[in-house]
Amino acid sequence: MKKSLLLSILSLFFIQCISVKQKVKASKNTNIQTTETAKPKLVVGIVVDQMRYDYLTRFQSKYSDGGFMRMLKNGYNCKNNHYNYIPTYTGPGHASVYTGTTPENHGIIANDWYDKFEKKEVYCASDASQSSVGVEGQWAGKMSPHRMQTTTVTDQLRLDTQQRGKVIGIAIKDRGAILPAGHSANGAYWFYGKDKGNWITSTYYTNELPTWVKEFNAADEAEKYMTTWNTLYDINTYVESDTDLSKYEGTFKGKANATFPYDLKSLQEENGGFDILKATAYGNNLTTDFAIAAIKGENLGQDNDTDFLAVSYSSTDYVGHRFGVNSKEIQDTYLRLDQDIERLFATLDAEVGKGNYTIFLTADHAAVHVPSFLQDQKIPAGYFDSKPLKDHLKSFLNTMYGSENLIENISSGQVFLNYEEIKRLKLSTTAIENALQQELLSYDKISKVYTRTAFLNSEFTHGIAASLQRGFNQKRSGDVCFVLDIATIPYSRTGSTHGSGFNYDTHVPLLFYGNGIQKGETLQRTEITDIAPTISALLEISFPNASTGNPIESALKN
Structure with missing residues (x-):
């Protein structure tokens, strides 16, 4: 009897201690929840343009513990993730990730396509009814998601929270910012490099740039990257890539060959001004700077309604197209991107709190090895x-x-x-x-x-x-x-491209990390259309209205 009474008293004591500990932990920062059972305060969707799955494994020995490896070690890795439609281009890719369906339904059938009703080529994000914001008299801001015919997971979040949950889209490419942000976003921003290297938007979202964007542009952040691009580490250690001087690589105007280092300041005038940054690792650095500014400027993840930040890293695509998937330039770009993701994690930890956010990382398509390189290895390939x-x-x-x-x-x-x-x-x-x-x-062919x-x-x-x-x-x-034919492309004999339904274009990473995510991995086939319903299930909101994918149950905690 006495033992039973003593056990009951001890049990009550421990319960009170745990309760007090939780209250003290919460009281340290009332804006940051620490309970893992709560919904994430912020979802960050990362799309790495033209990222092949094997970039995770090929460069793994040189990644830090805080970037890709943090997700690989502590998140959920879908190792057999594929695009399930053709064509594998940037516009359809971003639309499919966020709508949970394919061009058959969302209507973004390419980056540009022939409109048989208007009798002309149209661009996936163009909208003549809108105007540029942040740059005067230019077509660059005449954009919107109006050609996308279905809702996105970001739209559904806005609907579910009665527009209280914020949605922001960011990318160097306009379509990489606009399509993920959806129809109801608070904002989408992209880079315009032909002027001052500013971030701009469209009247579809606002008639004036927010203060934090103006301040970012006024600080001339792009200018600090107009420097020399050299390898992050000793180039002789980049044994996972081809030789630096290679006939399979393109280069910049004004430079005789595609070899490090690249003096960007001297090449700037002949290569579109600040647009040259797009095709260097520094374009991703600049994107991360802007994403961090958005997290702080928009106060993302600071209340009880989940917010959503959609970030697309576009420079990986520009570098891949110019230099190819086996170049030292692409390797250096990913090693530097790894550091960017680590920076992003550090900001989220500080601003939103560990355990309070969820991240997914994927790609809008992958890319083929340069066919002329494959031919030299006696592998069937060609040009059309x-x-x-x-x-x-x-x-x-x-x-x-x-x-x-x-x-x-x-x-x-x-x-x-x-x-x-x-x-x-x-x-x-x-x-x-x-x-x-x-x-x-x-x-x-x-x-x-x-x-x-x-x-x-x-x-x-x-x-x-x-x-x-x-x-x-x-x-x-x-x-x-x-x-x-397989590995046959309508492209130049230098650099890589994409668009097919073959594995080299369809096999892309899919990593989940953070609040509500199980630690583990799977070799079961997953598809790009599964991402939006998985995040919808995590947030307990409606799936996008034409979603055809399925939630990846094994990635989610019970």
């Missing part, structure tokens, strides 16, 4: 000259049907037919599609061809056909879609 194709197909259709006007446009691996001409000649659209399919299959009729009448469940179909938007896409 798209210019003669249109003339060839016009001539073919003229021979068959007596008209050279049956094709309106060929772009992004799609052929757009001229419906008015088909109607005038009383021809069958299906018959023309089938004829083009057979002709394209006989064309050198084209491996697969699918028609609009096939996509409308059949459901493909796997392989390239299924990826093409998920990227096919009935209203916006063309009438015949074709796929090039």
Whole structure:
């Protein structure tokens, strides 16, 4: 009896001690919650433009403990994460990450595409009804997300919190800031380097830059990076990359070859002013500076409504396109990005509090090895000259049907037919599609061809056909879609590119870290469309309205 009474008293004592300890911990900073059961005060979505999955493993020995490795060791790593549609470009990639669906539904079918109703090329984020804010009389701010036809996880957060939860999008590329931020964002900002190297926005969001953005621009932050770009560490230790002087790399105007160091100040005038920073590791440094300014300037994560910061690192794409995926320039860019992510973590720890935020990190696409390099390694690869194709197909259709006007446009691996001409000649659209399919299959370096009729009448469940179909938007896409041979690109013989549905373009990182995230990893296939429903489930909000992905349950704590 006495033992039972003593145990009861001790139990009550320990419970009171724990309760007092929690209250004391909370009272130290009333703005920072420490309980892991609460929803995150801030979600940070990081998209690294053109990041291949193997950049995590290839450069791992040189990463610090506080950047990528912090996420790898203490977060959840989806090691077999892929894009599940074609084309793998920046615009569709960012839209798909945040909408949880593919171009079939969200409508961003490429960065630029032929609008068969307007009869012209359109850009995924352009909006002539808007004006630039932060730069006078320029097209650079005439942007909005109006071409994206579905909601994003950021939109759903705004709706769920009655617009109390803030959403901010940041990227050097306008589309990398605008599409993730969604339709209802408080702000989206991107870099304009042709003037003073300022961050700008659009009247879609505001008519005047916030004070913190004005102060950032006034401090001429971009100017401090107009210096010499040399390797972070001894270049001789960069054994994970090709030689510095390589025939597979492009370079800047005014520089004879692609070798370190790069005197950016001397190259500035010939390379678009401050825009030269975009294609260096310093573009990511500048993006991190601005993201940190946003966290502080917008007071993100400082109340009970979850906020969302969408950050896209664009410079990795510019560097990859110019120098290639096997260059010392790309390695140095990722080693420096690792330090940027560590800086971002330090800011979040200080401003929001450990355990109070959630981060995911992924990419909008990956990239192919330079085909000329692959050829020298005796690996099948090649280049495709798209210019003669249109003339060839016009001539073919003229021979068959007596008209050279049956094709309106060929772009992004799609052929757009001229419906008015088909109607005038009383021809069958299906018959023309089938004829083009057979002709394209006989064309050198084209491996697969699918028609609009096939996509409308059949459901493909796997392989390239299924990826093409998920990227096919009935209203916006063309009438015949074709796929090039593996590792064959319509690009220069230096530098890397992307766009296909093959593993080198689809396999990208997906890391989760922080509040509500389980520590671990999986080799089960996950897809890019799973990110938005996973974050929605974590936040207990509605999924984006056209989401087709599934929450990654194993990444979430019970």
